[in-house]
Amino acid sequence: MSGYRMMMLGPPGAGKGTQAKRLAQELEIPHVSTGDMLRDAKRRDTELGREAAEYMNAGKLVPDEVVIGIVAERLEQDDAAQGFILDGFPRTRPQAEALTDMGVELEAVINIEVSDEEVVRRLGGRLSCPECGAVYHKEANPPSQDDVCDKCGNRGLVTRDDDRPEAIKQRLASYHRQTAPLVEFYEQRGVLEAIAGEAGPDEVTQEILDRLAD
Ligand SMILES: [Zn+2]
Known part of the structure; x- marks a missing residue:
């Protein structure tokens, strides 16, 4: 591989942000998230x-043409000369085409694959603190005391509306609808790397790094 002009794909709860941060550190390139x-x-x-x-x-x-302009400006900064990891963009096929039209050809599109059932399990078990925003998981990362926030001591953790089963199903449906054409677009360009995302975060990072080194 000649460089690290990359982007992360994956459903909500796949750990895209976490993986992007780790890769950015490991490869010494900026993690460029839309936000x-x-x-x-x-x-x-x-x-x-x-x-x-x-x-x-x-x-x-924010409309596409504004986001695309901002991405173009960001990728022209010096720290992105050796590569970058896009996270949250492009989200649709027209955005992907616009990126290509800007002269930005991605070299690796990391698609972290997690089944719908696993997404529902991961997001459905989320508990959030309404006071400080800390996020827990009923099974994977419970608070040390039932229903009490470890960070701020608030009593009363909640399931955000976004993390309720019906909302998760809607988020997944819109993800699949938007992403399928994007996956096809990058597959045709020969840059798509499918990564099994159900292993632990360390294994997933290692798998991505191994794949990039091939
Ligand atoms: Zn809290």
């Missing part, structure tokens, strides 16, 4: 950043 990028553009007060801020402040989705 961080928008905040960065806002902070640097670029024209596109101001435009994005207007949508965000109004509680609206």
Whole structure:
């Protein structure tokens, strides 16, 4: 492989963000998440950043052309010269095509595969602290005292609306709908790397690194 121009794909709960952070550290390239990028553009007060801020402040989705412009600006910064890991973008086939049109050809698209059942198990067991935002898992990472937040001591952990079974099914359906054409797009370009995502996070990181070294 000639470089590390990469992107992460995977359903909610697959651990994309965690893996992207670890890979960024391991490979010494920036982890470029959509949320961080928008905040960065806002902070640097670029024209596109101001435009994005207007949508965000109004509680609206930032339109494709603005997001794409911000990604282009971000990838032109010096720290991205040796590569980058995109996380949360592109999300749709038109966004992927726009990225290609900008002259950005990805070299590896890491698709972390986790079954729908496992996603439901992972997200369905989530407990959140309404006071400080800490997140626990009923089985994988329970609080040390039942129903009490380890971080802030608040009593009363909750299942967020987003993590209720019906909402999880909807999130998965929209993920599959948007992602299938994206997977096909990158498969045709020969850069798709399917990674079994049901192992522990350390094994998944190692598998990705092994694959990249091939
Ligand atoms: Zn808390």
